[in-house]
Amino acid sequence: MSTTPSSVIVPGPAVPAKALKDQSRLRLAATWALIMPYWKSEDRKAGLGLLTLVVALNLGIVYINVLLNEWNRVFYNAIEQRDFVSFKALLLRFSWIAACFIVLAISRQYYQMMLQMRWRTWMTGRFMQRWLGHQAYYRIEQTHSTDNPDQRLADDLRQFTDGALSLSMGLLNSVVTLVSFIGILWVVSGPISLALGGSELTIPGYMVWFAIGYAVVGSLITHFVGRPLIGLSFQQEQYEANFRFMLVRLRENSEPVALYRGEATEQAGLRARFERIRENWNQLMRYTRRLTFVNSGYGQFAIIFPLLVAAPRYFSGKLTLGGLMQINSAFGQVQGALSWFVDSYATLVGWKAAANRLIDFQQAIRVAEREDLTHEGPGDIEVVESTDKADNSITITGLGLALPVRGGPGPDDEGVDPLKRPGQRPLVAPFSLSIGPGERWLVNGPSGCGKSVLFRALAGIWPYGHGQITVPHKRMLFLPQRSYLPIGTLADALSYPDAGNAHSREALANVLRQARLGMLIKHLDVFDNWSLRLSPGEQQRLAFARALLQKPDYLFLDEATSALDEETEGAMYRLMVETLPDAAIISIAHRSTVAAFHDRRLHYLPVGDASDESGGGPRDGQLEGGGVSYRVVQDA
Structure with missing residues (x-):
């Protein structure tokens, strides 16, 4: 049997232009504050050591490129002069240069990846500690101050650390390359004389000025065209995370959805979330097309630009073929170094979007911490x-x-x-x-009046x-209506928040028998998602077994028997009263049968x-x- 939803779920309104503009902000100071803590941390020595090694390898690669530039001049002169002996010697020399380049490039990539993981590990640990500390994760969910913290911890941190290192190493490589080749280009290009209004203007090292002008114009155009991509990438990550969350939620609630025959409604909701992804992706496509057009045209014209500019001196006999090829190679190196911003813009956009999401997440954690520590919330x-x-x-x-x-x-x-x-x-x-101590309180009242809120306040x-x-x-223990069961072995779920090996197998088996779950003893070492394997009644009885393990002095039961029949409910309460005679028991319940186990009422x-x-x-x-x-x- 299938059903059709009475209404179609459509995507929400488009993100306002102001919000998109805010998400596209560079926020340089906040980004720098996000980068620096690791390099001052307890892991800074190892991190700085790896960074120094990666920088040294980068400098080695630049030096190899300088050697290749000089090799170009000598090699093409040998070809022009038909010098076969020099030609063979130069090929052998190239083999050694190329072998050194390969070793340096492989080593740089390896140690840079090692540094990326060290940095990511430290930042992940720091963010997780602050997110879980002071119940920040709980307060953030209550105030909806940020979305999808799981995605920010898993994806944004990875993209931030990887992007920060690759971009910074690329920038360093560009700066060193520029310093190394700008002198070569200045010398080999020589001056050029231009006739202006009857007078002659001589420009020394004219190819350097052409390279600078070419790169500046390309960078300005690239930033003007591509800047909206930062905000769009920010939103794309958000929409992707929302879609994944709905898929996971559907998987975890597959049984009630199936019982409700809610497939059509769920499909409509998923399609609506995916439609947001598609619409935002269409905007990304349009802006990426413009950016690719700029970058491709810029890169392709850069191939022939130095030849066009240097051709007059070559055809006038002032340059040899080797000199022309050296100018072409040196110009490419200088122009490539100056074009770091253009070439890295697409990567920079994704990295900045991840950084902005982490900055927002960090601010939400700070607000939650301040509320907890100073009561300024x-x-x-x-x-x-x-x-x-x-x-x-x-x-x-x-x-x-x-x-x-x-x-x-x-x-x-x-x-x-x-x-x-x-x-x-x-x-x-x-x-x-x-x-x-030892008192029995029953808390009751209309639904939504704040009974569970009282328990949360008592829990702090x-x-x-x-x-x-x-x-x-x-020791205080709170058993909610829907108990939390971590993914792991049944022993882990039963012992939570303790580790699964914190209690002996005999103790675990004993409390399972007392909670009428003896059939689960043989599954104590089975790894599973027990919240999907156990019925609501079994989950609630498992929570009572957990209480027997923890032996609290104050036990708070928030409709913890709502899924049990009256006879089993009475058996669980008698078990608590008899096994934990000195513990205070405070219960939220609507059934009159629970009142028999309490002598006070709120x-x-x-x-x-x-x-x-x-x-x-x-x-x-x-x-x-x-x-x-x-x-x-x-x-x-």
């Missing part, structure tokens, strides 16, 4: 560790919860009510609470709101509701106005 929920080692309670003081709003806080929020700051929408009125990953949470030096009520379901009045402060939607009452 859109919220001021402060989570601190208790200084009283005898106090093992979790204490909540004046905690008001909010939801993030895109756009973030204003530039100056000083003195503004924290629950009314720009960048967040107030949700729950401030309340205070103390959760002691939710900054939106206001208040203070004091936590003891005790109930969310809409603002304006005068009582809870049992008829009792509110037990905690109700915020008058303030834009909040819910308040919290406590029942003992």
